[in-house]
Amino acid sequence: MDVLSHFDTGLSQPFDVDGGDVTFDLRDGRHVLHVLLRRAPAGLRVRLRVDAKGAEFIAAQGLYVSRDGRRYEVLPLAADEDGLAAALPEAGDVFLATRLPYGRDNLDRLLAETRGAALAVRMLGRAARVVPVFAFGEGAAGLEHWFVAGEDAWETAGSWVADAMVRELASASDVARRLLATAAVRIVPLVSPYSATQPAGSYTTLEGGGIYGAATWRDKPPPPEYALVREAVVKAARARRLGLLLTLHSWQGAHDHSGIEFIRTAGGREITGNRLEWAKRTLEALIRDVPRGRAHVAETIWHPGLARDYMLAGHGAVTFRIEITTCGQSYEGFAETARRLLDNTAAVGDWRPALP
Numbered sequence: 576m577d578v579l580s581h582f583d584t585g586l587s588q589p590f591d592v593d594g595g596d597v598t599f600d601l602r603d604g605r606h607v608l609h610v611l612l613r614r615a616p617a618g619l620r621v622r623l624r625v626d627a628k629g630a631e632f633i634a635a636q637g638l639y640v641s642r643d644g645r646r647y648e649v650l651p652l653a654a655d656e657d658g659l660a661a662a663l664p665e666a667g668d669v670f671l672a673t674r675l676p677y678g679r680d681n682l683d684r685l686l687a688e689t690r691g692a693a694l695a696v697r698m699l700g701r702a703a704r705v706v707p708v709f710a711f712g713e714g715a716a717g718l719e720h721w722f723v724a725g726e727d728a729w730e731t732a733g734s735w736v737a738d739a740m741v742r743e744l745a746s747a748s749d750v751a752r753r754l755l756a757t758a759a760v761r762i763v764p765l766v767s768p769y770s771a772t773q774p775a776g777s778y779t780t781l782e783g784g785g786i787y788g789a790a791t792w793r794d795k796p797p798p799p800e801y802a803l804v805r806e807a808v809v810k811a812a813r814a815r816r817l818g819l820l821l822t823l824h825s826w827q828g829a830h831d832h833s834g835i836e837f838i839r840t841a842g843g844r845e846i847t848g849n850r851l852e853w854a855k856r857t858l859e860a861l862i863r864d865v866p867r868g869r870a871h872v873a874e875t876i877w878h879p880g881l882a883r884d885y886m887l888a889g890h891g892a893v894t895f896r897i898e899i900t901t902c903g904q905s906y907e908g909f910a911e912t913a914r915r916l917l918d919n920t921a922a923v924g925d926w927r928p929a930l931p
């Protein structure tokens with residue numbers, strides 16, 4: 576049996592093959608695994624050595640397995656002497672992953688499969704990096720909504736939701752018609768395609784360092800991809816066109832719900848009175864009927880420099896974030912999440928209070 580990882584988003588970790596077992600060491604922050612086991616024997620036991628944080632992310636979600644490297648299914652994991660384990664049902668070639676992979680191949684597929692739809696795909700670029708933006712209602716005056724996923728490249732459930740949003744809006748569905756009648760929409764399924772092919776969980780810099788890229792919105796300047804997205808969002812805010820900014824993240828299986836939130840205070844600014852009431856109503860409206868959805872208002876940001884911290888402190892804008900759960904849901908749940916979020920966005924009548 577071979578353990579291979581030279582393909583898009585492939586990433587191996589230290590491993591050991593012993594009899595009918597293969598053991599991967601995912602401790603010390605190495606939570607991401609995406610390998611192809613070639614000629615795996617029948618009944619092979621896959622063991623994952625995990626630390627507390629890794630167990631939190633992976634245990635309730637399960638191990639992802641695929642025969643073709645495209646559609647992954649969940650194989651439940653059971654506790655083992657020093658980690659988690661699952662037995663492969665069949666012999667042969669099998670892909671294993673601890674995240675539902677989302678990378679350049681998926682962006683290419685999305686481009687190919689939405690060709691001919693009424694959308695423009697802009698490749699923003701700077702300093703040897705690109706950010707693909709899927710733009711619906713290009714050139715339309717008025718409101719502009721932004722959905723930004725993959726700020727943390729390995730939080731792929733967010734990217735799968737954004738991918739499904741693009742497909743939904745590229746179709747002639749009722750949801751697409753309702754939303755695009757009221758606003759232009761910009762969707763970023765993967766902020767840093769380059770980072771999705773690297774070991775760092777969030778973002779890999781030009782120098783090769785792994786950093787928490789999502790928290791660089793108030794850097795001067797942020798790394799290229801975040802700077803490009805930030806400039807476009809700020810431009811919409813300055814033109815008083817920005818409606819919703821929703822960043823899509825995933826806490827994997829660490830929680831069994833998908834949590835949406837906004838923050839009430841940042842950098843000496845606070846949301847009060849009618850605007851606070853609007854923000855709370857909008858939060859509830861956005862999460863309505865989202866699978867496993869739950870709303871939360873945070874007094875302040877949990878980590879400085881994230882998009883909603885920067886947008887409130889710097890521009891007075893109320894913006895939102897959702898963490899998608901991978902507990903008990905996969906592609907179908909993500910697609911339904913995408914549909915609900917788009918339809919709910921269309922149902923919010925007044926977006927003006929998003930800006931001061």
Ligand SMILES: [Zn+2]
Pocket residue numbers: 727730789824825
């Ligand atoms: Zn995140």
